[in-house]
Amino acid sequence: MAYQHTIKNKVYRFNSLKILLAKATPYRSGDALAGLVADGYEERIAAQITLADVPLKVFLNEAIIPYETDEVTRLIIDDHNTKAFYPISHLTVGEFRDWLLADEADTTTLASLVPGVTPEMAAAVSKLMRNQDLIAVARKCEVVTRFRNTIGLHGHFSTRLQPNHPTDDAKGVAASMIDGLLYGSGDAVIGINPATDNPAAVIQLLNLIDTLRQQFDIPTQSCVLCHLTTTLQIINSNAPVDLTFQSIGGTEQTNASFGINLALVEEAYQATLSLKRGTIGNNVMYFETGQGSSLSANSHHGVDQQTCEARAYAVARKFNPLLVNTVVGFIGPEYLFDGKQIIRAALEDHFCGKLLGLPMGVDVCYTNHADADQDDMDNLLTLLGVAGCNFVMGIPGSDDIMLNYQSTSFHDALYLRKLLGLKPAPEFEQWLIKQGIFDEHGTISHQHNTHKLLNANNDLWTK
Amino acid sequence: MDEITNSQPIVNDTWMALREFTAARIALGRTGNSIPLQELFDFKLAHAHARDAVFSELDIPGITNSLNQFDNLVFTLHSKATNRAKYLKRPDYGRKLNEASTQYLESIISPQTDITIVIADGLSATAVNQYAVSMLECLMPKLLNASLKLSPFVIVKQGRVAVADEIGYLLRSKLSIILIGERPGLSAPDSMGAYLTFNPQPGLTDESRNCVSNIRPDGLNMQLAADKLFYLICQSLQRKLSGIDLKDNSGLIGE
Incomplete structure (x- = not known):
């Protein structure tokens, strides 16, 4: 179907919904690289005006990647809940934007819509929204998940403690882990990116975290971010797997490039559930995503990178994840060129994820070849705190010495919590107070000067 | 208001000793919830080096x-990326030679060779300026000793890894090797990588190549890098392949 709009006698014609979505997208380098961007500012606005008039119902009838050839499209269409969609089924994309911002679209109402909203609807409406709109609506959404603690409650803000080390050295990892815990980090998960996908090495890291967790009765969960097939393998050898991790994308082909498909994720999901290691909840999956992954895998089917990203959330929500993390600035400047593009993309991802019912966190980050720096990250972190983001990363001094990029630090999380009055996950907060790491006001206390954690693994520290 | 008496508000962390176990920025201390100025400068300087x-x-x-x-x-050639800004936005340009460079190589009547060695800036010309020749000083005697036949050296401006495949193809080499600056991290702005492709030709992707990375004095030093690379070269020429299939069987490299 063709869509068109006329501005001063110039007719802008868009031959498909897919093209319309791409042309309506705020400019970013990845879409330019894919040759999908609007030819100029006017065409972009023409596309946005055209998109605003498209009824939401159209998204159920015009698949942007064919149903027959893509299992993510099939998942989106087959799992769509008509009853949940009914209240908004008569709206256009533009009317949807206006309604989302209205007071009547409150937390409860937005939650009830979740199964009726498709990723393409979420992506479409986000393209019409300013950063302010993305923040305002996302803040109204509340997505709460549980494993050993409660993540995502309004007024709370969690961190993934990321104690990476270039050679997975146990002492090196433990040193960063203890540093993080003493700074109150790690309630979302203690999650390590391993240097190798070797099963024995992964098990060793899992045991390292699990031993410390049990010794100090820390109400959190652990994860080593290896490939899902490696996790499946080590589950069978009784490793202490709390969460299964996987990178996912928004097209079947992208997922194939990651070495997965929906059936395989389902298998891992069921295997992880069967371990029953969660004490207060059963959210056992940890997914990572990021705009540009489909283009990078040459699997985008002419769909813009933000819409591809939103489609990845359909994959995520199928498996009731504990955490979904958009690693927004990691992919590099050919996809998101500078601080402005990274910030915009992060707010879009957070908004779309929340609208689709996901426990969204953001890796507020950049690489050294991107035109961004710590000031941009401060801006984004603060915006995400206001928007009600579930979690960010906690990395010693923002500097990940294994992945060679910069993200948010333990200090950054403390800054945000103090600034906005946000607390860690309730169970974790109690633990921090009990350990004398925080006082009741959430301020770092001095009582940990001779803290037990430091003497945790005396064996470990002995050379 | 009286003069501020607390002119040293920094709270030091008592676990400084743990720094022995990792290069991560742990035990930074704090003023309020923020990092002390000294640490801020340390970070900014490292980032400045990476950006430079x-x-x-x-x-x-x-x-x-x-x-x-x-x-x-x-030979000195140029990729299709006319400048750094283009290079960063269009990785596809950095993977191809510009027209003049292609024509130049096509005009040369080159005998078949075993190896073409390419040197490109990649994301850190600093790394290549410092280490490319010193690494070759370790590698070249081995290649000559093994009586391997070399094409002329090729230097490429604004080049990415895959550009070496086109060059190796045009120079009719069995193997192309590229020495290239890696994406700078805060801990190392000057890390060089070496990539090797058997039967190089335009359009190949990562799975066709083998990589030796982190080449720098504090990482993989020149001699070790040359040893690893020479091992890969011999294996590749002997088994007539490179990439995943070679990697899977190279567990003993450098051990």
Whole structure:
């Protein structure tokens, strides 16, 4: 179907919904690289005006990647809940934007819509929204998940403690882990990116975290971010797997490039559930995503990178994840060129994820070849705190010495919590107070000067 | 208001000793919830070095001059990326030679060779300026000793890894090797990588290549890097392949 709009006698014609979505997208380098961007500012606005008039119902009838050839499209269409969609089924994309911002679209109402909203609807409406709109609506959404603690409650803000080390050295990892815990980090998960996908090495890291967790009765969960097939393998050898991790994308082909498909994720999901290691909840999956992954895998089917990203959330929500993390600035400047593009993309991802019912966190980050720096990250972190983001990363001094990029630090999380009055996950907060790491006001206390954690693994520290 | 008495508000962390176990920025201390100024400068300086490395330029006269010791021709070419901004936005341009460079190589009647060695800036010309020739000083004697036949050296401005495949193809080499600046991290703005492709041709992707990375004095030093690379070269030429299939069987490299 063709869509068109006329501005001063110039007719802008868009031959498909897919093209319309791409042309309506705020400019970013990845879409330019894919040759999908609007030819100029006017065409972009023409596309946005055209998109605003498209009824939401159209998204159920015009698949942007064919149903027959893509299992993510099939998942989106087959799992769509008509009853949940009914209240908004008569709206256009533009009317949807206006309604989302209205007071009547409150937390409860937005939650009830979740199964009726498709990723393409979420992506479409986000393209019409300013950063302010993305923040305002996302803040109204509340997505709460549980494993050993409660993540995502309004007024709370969690961190993934990321104690990476270039050679997975146990002492090196433990040193960063203890540093993080003493700074109150790690309630979302203690999650390590391993240097190798070797099963024995992964098990060793899992045991390292699990031993410390049990010794100090820390109400959190652990994860080593290896490939899902490696996790499946080590589950069978009784490793202490709390969460299964996987990178996912928004097209079947992208997922194939990651070495997965929906059936395989389902298998891992069921295997992880069967371990029953969660004490207060059963959210056992940890997914990572990021705009540009489909283009990078040459699997985008002419769909813009933000819409591809939103489609990845359909994959995520199928498996009731504990955490979904958009690693927004990691992919590099050919996809998101500078601080402005990274910030915009992060707010879009957070908004779309929340609208689709996901426990969204953001890796507020950049690489050294991107035109961004710590000031941009401060801006984004603060915006995400206001928007009600579930979690960010906690990395010693923002500097990940294994992945060679910069993200948010333990200090950054403390800054945000103090600034906005946000607390860690309730169970974790109690633990921090009990350990004398925080006082009741959430301020770092001095009582940990001779803290037990430091003497945790005396064996470990002995050379 | 009275004069501020607390002119040293920094709270030091008592676990400084743990720094022994990792290069991560742990036990930074704090003022309020923020990092102390000294740590802020330390971070910013490292980032400045990384950014400067991204925008550094190949020292063509210097490299060419040093390469003369090997008694081999040196060609200087350019990718399709006209400048750094284009290079960063269009990785596809950095993977291809510009027209003049392609024509130049096509005009040369080259005999078949075993190896073409390419040197490109990548994301850190600083790394290549410092280490490309010193690594070759370790590698070249091995190659000559093994009686391997070399094409002229090729230096490429604004080049990415895959550009070496096109060059190796045009110069009719069995194997192409590229020495290239890696994406700078805060801990190392000057890390060089070496990639090797058997039967190089345009359009190949990562799974066709083998990589030796983190080449720098504090990482993989020149001699070790040359040893690893030479092992891969021999294996590749002997088994007539590179990439995943070679990697899977190379567990003993450097051990």
